[in-house]
Amino acid sequence: MKKRSLLARPVVTLLTCMTLVAPAIAGCTAAEPSQQQERVLRLGTLYGSNDDSYFRQQYTDVFEVLNDNITIEIVPAIDQTEYQYYDYTQKEQPEQPDQLESVKKMLTGDNPVDIIIGDVSTMKSLVQENMLKQLDPLIAEDKFDTSDIVPTVLDGIKDIGDNSIYALTPTFSSSALFYNKAIFQKAGVEPPVDGSTWDDIFDKARRVTSGEGKDQIYGISLNQWGSDAFYDAQTYAAPLQLRTYDDKAEKMTVDNDSWEKVWSTISKLSRDKVLAGQDAMNNNSGSPEEFNPFQGNLFMEGRTAMVIADYGYVTRLINDNKYAEKNEKFNPIDWDVVTPPVHQEKPGVGGNVYLSNLMAINSSAQNPDDAWEFIKFLNGEEWAKIRARSSYELVSRKSYIKPKEGLDYNIGAFYTLKPTPPVNMNQYQLYQKMPNLWQVDQVGQKYFKQVMDNKKTPKEALAEWQKEGNEMLLKLQKDPKASFEDKLQ
Incomplete structure (x- = not known):
């Protein structure tokens, strides 16, 4: 592959890039492109603004240096630039765009993006609608090594596509x-x-x-x-996949033995000053x-x-x-x-494994070959060597996960367990449709405090929350923008 001299690149761009990769750039390699003409690779993100410099430093600068005939365009599904001009003192606020619908628009049309970077819930929804390219055939054809990917990360990825791989992620948090x-x-x-x-x-x-x-x-x-004990109860309950209400937010689902056990356990530990x-x-x-x-x-x-x-x-x-x-x-x-x-x-x-930087190829990609080369590079060994220095994320390749500063601690504790199943994308859509749905949870916090103060048993409090919550949900079905400030007192 013909490579442009580093000195020929704009100085500012290279200085930015080299702060990330100077020690390892000599070892980085990129696959030979099938053609040498100038090409564009369109990369979609869930959110963004007109200043994408940080994102480029993190993910694209090095690839562009090593592939000087490829220009990367970054396209956010939701442009947050305009939000800074909203008048938040006004009671009526502009309706927030639907995240999933915005992503789907970005993947279709006359000029769709080639790659989408997003979280588990988004990817799962896109897989279900056949909007992503399955990566297993590409992995097999190129003999791309996935054996070194942390098993819990690979399990989380396969959960998205019914045991098939539709995305890869170079990092995860835990x-x-x-x-x-x-x-x-x-x-x-x-x-x-x-x-x-x-x-x-x-x-x-x-x-x-x-x-x-x-x-x-x-x-x-x-x-x-x-944190508040009410939210500790949510944390404790998360792996059990207990829900506050059903998928359509039409009926509460808290008046049961499972939630009663959660509230009893956490409230007693908190009152006894164990928690x-x-x-x-x-x-x-x-x-x-x-x-x-x-x-x-x-x-x-x-x-x-x-x-x-x-x-x-x-x-x-x-x-x-x-x-x-x-x-x-x-x-x-x-x-x-x-x-x-x-x-x-x-x-x-x-x-508590979060796969927030999953990279997938649009099934309607205009440039699927370069998209796969990009994903391979970002999920390969060279990139793992660079990103292993991160203080806040772990790299997905197990060989490069080491304790910091020569210390001896159980680093495997961060990636041994299977991740807690993700929140259904439908949950986010409900909050967009009914912006005050969160107030149903806030009412639950009110009832939990009554348990903490020994004014009600967990069973009594949950039954009352279910009853009041159902009334709120019924009103939200009729008026999605209904508010319940009076119930939060």
């Missing part, structure tokens, strides 16, 4: 259960292990909970930032006058034994420990990670 070794050792409790059930973890959390007030040590936090929530965040362990860079970070303060946090939390802990080692007022945390807890009803499922 969470794990972090734990403080010293707290477990002091309490004489065995630390958590991979594959633990929620019951196992909650039992350990209860056993290591101690103290009160500013000396309180909580057993577990389900969110590194702290850390917003009250823990507000209960500062130090004096108001003291500077505390870890304030609000309960795990780093040594005030919670376990926390579910995303991969980026590793970098934060490393940096926080470096600071603590130099400052006698603070103590470094001796930590490790295990897989997130799983429900007994769903063994092996519970990984």
Whole structure:
């Protein structure tokens, strides 16, 4: 393939690109194109604006350097540029465009995009409507190696297409259960292990909970930032795929034994101060006058034994420990990670794995050959070497997933479990059709607080939420823009 001299490229573009790939650019290779004439590769995204420089730095600059006869055009399904001019003080706001319909328009017409980059829900909907090209034949023909792709990522990809591959992703994000070794050792409790059930973890959390007030040590936090117990219940219930209402938002589905167990479990743990929530965040362990860079970070303060946090939390802990080692007022945390807890009803499922950068070929692509070359390159070994340095995402190729800075922690905890099934795309469409549908959930938060305050049992509260929610849904069916501010008091 004829390559243009790097010096011939615009300086600004190359400097931007080289900040990402200078150490590895010499090892990058691109497949020979079938033709040498100038070509255009149209790449579609779910959202975007007229400034696509960050996206290009992340995904397209290197490919264009190595394929100087290919120009990449980036086309957002929904252009967010105009949103900055909306007058949000007005009660009536412009109707938001339907995301899926916008994507489908981008994939059809006289000048369709060649590639679409999106999330699991979008891709699943497009596969069901035969709008994406199956990649298995291309993978087999080119002997493209998928054996090194993290199994949980590959499982998530195959779930989109009924065990067939319609997209690939170079990166994914994930969470794990972090734990403080010293707290477990002091309490004489065995630390958590991979594959633990929620019951196992909650039992350990209860056993290591101690103290009160500013000396309180909580057993577990389900969110590194702290959250309301109502949303902790949603997190706990997610792998069970429990729904608040049916697919058409016509009938509530919360008055049942499964939701009652969820609310009973989380409300009791919260009341017993085993589960850390917003009250823990507000209960500062130090004096108001003291500077505390870890304030609000309960795990780093040594005030919670376990926390579910995303991969980026590793970098934060490393940096926080470096600071603590130099400052006698603070103590470094001796930590490790295990897989997130799983429900007994769903063994092996519970990984908070997010595949948000899936790359697929439009079945109506004008330039399918270059589209496949692009996807191969972005999902190949050379690119994995580059992206493995990311602090916030993991690369999909297992060979390049290593602990940071030579530390010894259980990196496999981030990718061992199968991902929690995605939210149905229909859910997003319902929120677009009925913009105040979220208020039905907010009413649920009101009833959950009554459980927390011992004013109602979980069974009583869920029954009342179901009744009131059904009334709200009926009104929304008649008037999709109906609001229920009075019910949120």
